[in-house]
Each structure stands twice: as structure tokens, then as C-alpha cells.
Amino acid sequence: MSKYALLALVRRGFLHAASYRLNFFGNYLGAALVVVFFSVLADFYGQARPAGLALFGGDTFTFLLIGGVTARFFNVGFKQYARELEHELAAGTVEPLLVTATPAPLALLGPALWALIEGLLIAALQLALGVWLFRADLSRADWPAALALGVLALLAVTGWGLLSAAFVLVFKRADPLSWLADVTLYMFAGVYFPVAALPAGLQPLAWALPLSHALEALRLALMQGRSLMELARYAWILAGFALALLPLGVLGLEAALRHARRRGSLGHY
């Protein structure tokens, strides 16, 4: 039964997104332009060859491309559950979803599935454009290792996303958590510069975030071809984050759902 629900949720998300045609194609165009932007930025700074890049052994463009693509995708994972839930609340469709036979967590989180799939497609498109048009060097990439690390990071991010959705169920807006996600992701996680480039006092804060570990591990896997065995330390750290954040997210969502049912506020926005 959940299988049909899952497919239907993905299909609905696609139909809904595709109904805004300009926005739908704009997303892809925007993602492609970002790759061009990274190329320009890399050309500009590339001459300088920052010392922090030595760890990864590649060029500035590949470094920026992997950081930007990964951050964009994980940002979707961070925010999309809450964002879609906000849309459903505003449209008045949360209660109709919750009186179906589909389990409540799936009904509440399912509307974000298409966005995650689209996020993956866009990430693949950006990487492909980066390699074909701007010669990003992924020739040594260990793809299985990158995939495994990506999945672990996604699980950890999903835990945060669930907490954010729980926040929306209770407070009807996810702004504080979304803001926190943006700040931590783009300022501390090493998207545009390595964590080592941060002031020493801020580096512990950066390493408290799963994405800092994910980005560094992904860059090592994709730029240097490090295997999963070599990156085991990162994998364990990401698994630890996932094990801590996922149950927290699930428990938080269940508690929020119970809270909203008790208060009779499921349909409020």
C-alpha cells in the first residue's frame, strides 16, 4: 500500500512542480548558470591557488563545483520537508492527507520526495556540465565511496529536515531552523572554502556539523579517488550523526503530530 502512496506522492510533486512551467525550467537553467559562475570564480581566484586546497589536490573549479552541488542538494534535504509542509498547510490539504490510509509520517513528508529527486537530477546535471563544459577533474573519483558517503550525509540531513517539519507542525513556520541551516551550511561547512580556512576559534563549530565532514569526505572521494576504507573515519562520523539525528527527527515529528492532534491545530497555518 505504501508503495502506491510513495509513487503517487512523487508523481503529484512532479505534476505540481511542472505546472509552474517557467519556474520548473528556470530551476534547471539557474542550476546550469551556477556552474558557469563557479567557472568564472575559479578563473579569477585560480591563479592564486589557495594553500587550503592542497589537501584535496585538485583545481579550484572542481573544489567549488563539488561544494556548490553538494550544498544545493543537502539544502533541499534540510528545508524541503518543512517548506512542502508549509505549502500543504496553506492549501488546506494536510488534514485530507492525514485521513487517508497512508501512515502519517509518509503523508506529511512525502510531498517533499519529488523535490529530493529533482535535487539529485540537478546535482547530476551540474556535475555533468562541469565535467563536459568546464573540464572539472573527476577522473580519479571513487563513485561508490562518494555515493555511500552521500547517502550517510543525506540520512543525517533528513534527521534535521524532520525536526524542521516538526517545528512547522507546532509553530507553523520553519524560519528559525531554515535560517540556521543556511548559516551553518554556507558559512561553516566549507562550501566555498575549506574548513581549515576558518578562524581557529570557529573550526570546532564547523566540525560539529555533519555537512563539514560530508563535504570534505566527498571532495576527497571525488577529487583524489580515496576509497571508502580510506575515508572510514568520515563514514563513521556521518553514521553517528545519522544515528543521532534520524531518531531525534522521527521522535520530534511524532511528538509534534501528537501535540497538533491534541490542540486540534493540524489544519491551522
Place this chain on the structure above:
Amino acid sequence: MLTPALEAVDLAHAYPGPRGAVEALRAVTLTVPRGEFFGLFGPNGAGKTTFIRVLATLVIPTSGHARVLGLDVVRDAARVRAQIGLVFSNENALYGRLTGRQNLEFFAALQGLAPGAARRRSAELLDFLGLTSAADRPAQAYSTGMRQKLNVARALLHDPAIIFLDEPTKGLDALTAETLRHLLRRELAERRGKTVLLTTHDLGEMEQLCDRVAVLEAGRLRAVGAPADLVREASRSVIYRLEVAGSGPGLADRLAQLPGVRAVTLAADGAATVLDLTLARAPEADLWRLLADLGVRVLRFGPKEDGLVTVLKELSQAGHE
């Protein structure tokens, strides 16, 4: 003996508010047998929608129990949901950018129907509700009546045994409302034997559709019975309005002396005289004889208010005394 379709025992719910809890339901005990078209009647804030939401597993009651076909709405919520269909009063609770058909196929899948079955069932319901020609138009382009029909179709996708209708004709024009009422009564209750729980502010709708009615007021259950019985019960001291041509001098005094007349009040005097008569029982021959003897031309005579409004006022007054 068959398990009742719906049971509530001492059901209570309080919504937290800035100045303390607001009690929406207070110890409501009620049983609805299978196959009954049952109405919930009461003013705004009486607790009707909360009652439906508790039964639909959307609200957890503060205390008491509620069962749907013997299943507890809190402990067996998932199994309860498989047995119910809910028509929301908000006809906009649809995906406006998706077509009517896409909306139905989506919710059918969420009800566990395989894609082929979802397509067939959606087409069947679109046809049943007269929406086939508009099936492939975005739902946001539908009229209010069409959206509400789509709402009804959504509630029927999984062929539930029990259907909750929360003000299903709200905002519809008279003709569309009448068509929908006819459809609900004939198709759901009479042909398919569904149990229906209806809330509405439309008194005619309540009297026309429901086998029995529960009157809720300030979260309390005031009365349960067939609409006609409730009206008869309350009519023991119904106020009747008599409108006669001309000024009718002395008419009020003569009427006040009749047996069974408790009070007569002059409501308006002019080209026509309007009198409100509080009667201890339904008007009898004495009244008509007097009016005939006086040669009064009666322009209008009947209960001052609709039957169920009278019931509500009576019960509300009794509750405050």
C-alpha cells in the same frame, strides 16, 4: 448484535486558549447505528466539527472514548481511517493546479488502491458526480459546487462504510445544494447503505436528510431524536406569528383569553397587524373559530421560526436555567 457505526462515551475535548481552555465537547455520549443518516445540529461553536474531527482521528480527545465500528479512534487510528471518508467544509482543500482526475487518482493511491484500480474508481466517481466533462481541467478552475463534489468524490474513493460530511453544501447555490443533497441521501444512504454523519447550518437540509439529529449546544448534547419528534417536543410552547389584514382592534385581548394561549404580544401594527402568540400546545379549533367569528382576514399564520431553531432555543434556555 451489530457493533454500532459510531459510539462516543463521555467524550470531551478542550482547546487550549490564551485565557484558559475552551471546552468544545463536554461529556458527549452518543450512539449511531449502522446505516443511519445522522445529523449534528447546533450553532457556531457548538462542537459539531470537533466531534467529527475526533471521530476522524484528526483530534485526540481530552477525555472519554470514541469508537468507529468498534475501533478506538486513538488506539486504532489507522484502522479507523480505512473505514471513514471525510468531506471537509473547506472546498479548497484540493490541489488546485492538478486536474480533478489527478486529484482523485492521487488520493486513491494514498488510500492504498493500485494504479489501475485508482484510475477506474476515479473515473467512476467523476461520472457519478457529473464531473467527467471537467475531469481534465485544473481543480482551481472549478466552481465552488464542482470543487465540493470533487471533495465528496475524494471521500468515497476507498468505498468507506462511514462518511462524515462537515457542512457539505456550505457556499453552494440553492440548486447545486439540492442536487448534492439528493445525491447524498439517495446514493449514499438509501442505495449503498452507508452510515452518514452530517453537520450543517441549513435546517431544511437537516430535516430533509437526517433520520435522527443530535442537538449540540456549547459542547453539550442537549437532545437526540428524529427531527419531527424534536420539533413536536419543543412545540409545546412554540411562538406562532399571526399576521392579519387591518388593525384588528381588541384582537390581542380576545386571543389572550383563549385556552392554551399563554401570551400575546403585538409585534407590529399598521396596514397589517402582527401578533406573536405563545401557545402551550399546537393551535386548535378555538383559535380558528374566533378568527372566523371576528371576520379577520388571516394573511399568515405559522411558527415564528423554523422548527429546529425553536428546538435549539428551547434547549439552550433549558440549559441555562
